[in-house]
Amino acid sequence: xxxxxxxxxxxxxxxxxxxxxxxxxxxxxxxxxxxxxxxxxxxxxxxxxxxxxxxxxxxxxxxxxxxxxxxxxxxxxxxxxxxxxxxxxxxxxxxxxxxxxxxxxxxxxxxxxxxxxxxxxxxxxxxxxxxxxxxxxxxxxxxxxxxxxxxxxxxxxxxxxxxxxxxxxxxxxxxxxxxxxxxxxxxxxxxxxxxxxxxxxxxxxxxxxxxxxxxxxxxxxxxxxxxxxxxxxxxxxxxxxxxxxxxxxxxxxxxxxxxxxxxxxxxxxxxxxxxxxxxxxxxxxxxxxxxxxxxxxxxxxxxxxxxxxxxxxxxxxxxx
Numbered sequence: 001x002x003x004x005x006x007x008x009x010x011x012x013x014x015x016x017x018x019x020x021x022x023x024x025x026x027x028x029x030x031x032x033x034x035x036x037x038x039x040x041x042x043x044x045x046x047x048x049x050x051x052x053x054x055x056x057x058x059x060x061x062x063x064x065x066x067x068x069x070x071x072x073x074x075x076x077x078x079x080x081x082x083x084x085x086x087x088x089x090x091x092x093x094x095x096x097x098x099x100x101x102x103x104x105x106x107x108x109x110x111x112x113x114x115x116x117x118x119x120x121x122x123x124x125x126x127x128x129x130x131x132x133x134x135x136x137x138x139x140x141x142x143x144x145x146x147x148x149x150x151x152x153x154x155x156x157x158x159x160x161x162x163x164x165x166x167x168x169x170x171x172x173x174x175x176x177x178x179x180x181x182x183x184x185x186x187x188x189x190x191x192x193x194x195x196x197x198x199x200x201x202x203x204x205x206x207x208x209x210x211x212x213x214x215x216x217x218x219x220x221x222x223x224x225x226x227x228x229x230x231x232x233x234x235x236x237x238x239x240x241x242x243x244x245x246x247x248x249x250x251x252x253x254x255x256x257x258x259x260x261x262x263x264x265x266x267x268x269x270x271x272x273x274x275x276x277x278x279x280x281x282x283x284x285x286x287x288x289x290x291x292x293x294x295x296x297x298x299x300x301x302x303x304x305x306x307x308x309x310x311x312x313x314x315x316x317x318x319x320x
Contacts, residue, residue, distance in 0.1 A: 006062060006082070008054040008090045008293030010098070013047060021061035022053055029077035036134045045070070052094045052293060054078070054087050063087040067095050073109045092122050094296045099145060106144050113137040165287045167275065170198050174205075176275050176287035177267055181208040183289065184269035186219040188212050189302050192265050193280045194230040195223070199267075201237045210241060213248035223251045224305060226260055226280075228312035239315070252309035259305045266298055274298055 011018035023042075030036040045068045054063035063078040073095050078087045099107055111119050116126060116139055124141040131138055167173050177199045181188055188209065190200070199205065213221055221242075225231060228251075231239070242249035254260050265280030272295040277285035288294070 005085070006054050006056050006087060006090075007291075008052060008063075008087075008094055008297065010094070010292055011051050011053045013049070013051055018051075018053065021055075022051055022064045025053075025061050025064045025077050025079060026075055028079060030075075033080070034134075034136060036136075040134050050095075050098055052091055052098075054082075054091060054293075056082075063091055065091040065095055067098055071099070071104050071107055073099075073107055076109075076115075088118065089121075090293065090297050092119075093300050094293050096122065096145070097292075097296050104145055106142060108140065108142040110138045111141045113139060116141070160290050162291070163289045164291075167277075167283060167285045167287055170283045173275070173277075173283035173285070174199055174202065178202075178204055178208060180267055180269045180273045180275055180287065180289070181205065181212065183271055183273055184212050185271060186212065186215045187270035188221045189268040189299070190221075190223045190266075191262075191280075191302055191305070192223065193226045194234075195225060195236050195238060196265070197234075197236060198283075206237060206241055209238070210245070213241075213245045219248050221249045222302075222306060223249070224259075224302070224309060225251055225253055225312060225315070226262070228253050228315045232315060251312065251315050252306060253312035253315075254305055254309045256308060259309070262305075266302075268295060268298055268302065 011022065013019050013022075026041060030041050031038055046066070049066040049068045051064060051066045053061055056062050062082045065076040066074055068074060073092070076088065076091060078091075096107075107124075109119065109124065110133060111124070111126075113130060119141050123143040125143065126139040126141050128140045131140075165172070165176055167176055192200075195201075200209070209221060213219055223242075242251065254262075263280060264276065264278050266274055266276040268274050271290065272292045273287075273289045274291065274295050275285060275287040276294075276298065277283065
């Protein structure tokens, strides 16, 4: 399941409030919790590193991590009350995304010995002997990163003016969904129960999806449909378009119970925008045009479900 009780995003270390929020987490975890000397915790790399910050829904900082110019991940810290709630995983996923976007081919880190299994889940492997750093046992770890040069992708575009909308009606939902599709360059991902005709069956929505599909090399529209039988029974204007552009459109159905029972729904574009509904049978939710951290969470979950899903027999009968 995707965590819905916190957010995560890159921060600007030169912004006093954002820097202080990161420092507050690290002070609690490392200086107070693990007795790391202050002079060892704060270093010159902070000013040149990329930092990410997790916050609870009240805006309180709960976790942080950094990616240094030396191509090392470090200062991974999550407050005690938030451990075991996927905050660390979200921080790692966003840092890995940034490293790939920067073209890094390898990453290293110093892992506290007890945390080695956590980093192994992300492909890191130990090398060398155990050593002590700040009187805490560590291992060197590293992993290779796959390149992203196989498709055109603006790694770290200039940060746009962020627009966040609390969606409260079907009309708003249709407007925000269309805006996100219109903003997409070459990719759209949709996780839906039955293709939400109120959102994806209008002339404007179909035209916007078609524009993405024919935008050029690497274009793709991936749709996860939990209830394809309902779509096949009712029909949907998106299906003929997907049939005509079958090399760009792909529809799959989850096969695992957890994925089929997943209660939420969301739409993602490839410029880090999303529209997320906690309950997929309602339209109220949140639409944001640019939220790298939350987008990374949703994209990671979508990719995982996509890999374990299959083409639907009900939709295959419609020649999809």
